[in-house]
Amino acid sequence: MDRLFVIKIGGNVIDDETSLSSFLESFASIKSPKILVHGGGKIATKIGDKLGVESKYINGRRITDDDTIDIVTMVYGGLVNKKIVAQLQSKNCNAIGLTGADANLIPATKRPVKDIDYGWVGDVDSGRFLVSSFQLFLENSMVPVFAPLTHDGYGHILNTNADTIASSIAVALSAVYDVRLIYCFERKGVLESVDDANSVINLITKEKYKQLLSEEKLFAGIIPKIDNAFAAIDAGVKEVLIGDAKNLLQNSTEQTLGTLIK
């Protein structure tokens, strides 16, 4: 099987022009088939503020109401996505900007209202992925760039977690590719000691993870990320890499400069 990179970047890369440009340079230079998934960054909140649309939260969870879905559709699907595409095109990378609605690439359903009505939020329906549509792009040297949006099948766009989109794509495509899923975040990797930014653990296996958990060394925020990584691996993804954009892609096919989970 061919190797496929599925790489997710978040606000810390998107919000800074220099970081973004240098990340895209590294990304463009990856020779294997690849897919980029981007989050939104702070610009949606900034534009929302200017338009007088307040960010709404219930119990700390963000709510996507009518105004908010319009803003994220504009900012994630338009501004951020097309800027990335134009930049990648200028670096000889044949990017094609997409959402999960386009060609129905990422099947999703509106999150059911239980205790909280999240509004226009989508949950990815992993079972309904049509792998052949992704292959059509990849086999024709196109590089899909996904904004974190899906649709409900009834004509509405849905705000959807970018980490979930990345792992769902990685899992679905592991049927036909050796998938390496890469999460870029603000640290260099999973740290042995929270206070030392350079104490990166280079490899976490399930055994090592159990040990780290029992020693209570890990910082709390990283635990769901590692759980998700192992879930992706159990579902067919070859390996997951976590670290910062700057280091991770330096020699992405050769060497690991973040935390490799496998």
Place this chain on the structure above:
Amino acid sequence: MDRLFVIKIGGNVIDDETSLSSFLESFASIKSPKILVHGGGKIATKIGDKLGVESKYINGRRITDDDTIDIVTMVYGGLVNKKIVAQLQSKNCNAIGLTGADANLIPATKRPVKDIDYGWVGDVDSGRFLVSSFQLFLENSMVPVFAPLTHDGYGHILNTNADTIASSIAVALSAVYDVRLIYCFERKGVLESVDDANSVINLITKEKYKQLLSEEKLFAGIIPKIDNAFAAIDAGVKEVLIGDAKNLLQNSTEQTLGTLIK
């Protein structure tokens, strides 16, 4: 050759939810391969106003400065494009929302500065179209939906006339399809008498056009549209249809309810 429809809609359809929904219903029901090109509508100006970005004009020509290109990228490439895609998907039409930057589908160059600096405006470079990329979508039952944006090859998005995008696509694809290019606008077609909205001329040939021009019967605004239509026909497009969205697509494969130019 298979028939291909290239259909352009403008603000009068996009700005009105009912008109848009009923147009998309008709569009979705067309059985032949098809491509939709949409303009922007008034929403870009409305959002620009709210964000405190003034529309700028020099000698009556709109200028696309740094703030304006961000707004049209958001609104045309994000909000309008993805809303149309989600609606078409809900009507069993496998729409894929694109700009000219995506997969470098519509080659363009930034308009050179002569008397006026138009800013981030693109002119389509018809000679460089890669027809095979369009075929890839069309032959896999995807329906491209284009926002009027291109890119300059140096990482910038460019604002680009939607009529021109539609006619350039129509001309490029006439090498491999029998193309019918349809311009939806606010009138029922080219009118015999400006004061009578129902005096639609059903067929304009070059001979008929000469006669109409000599009789000075046509309203001024329609002349460039007819000139463009004949230019597209001279470049290979089979026929051009001009009229309002409501009537044009009623029986689009059967009957002409606007002005047919051939």
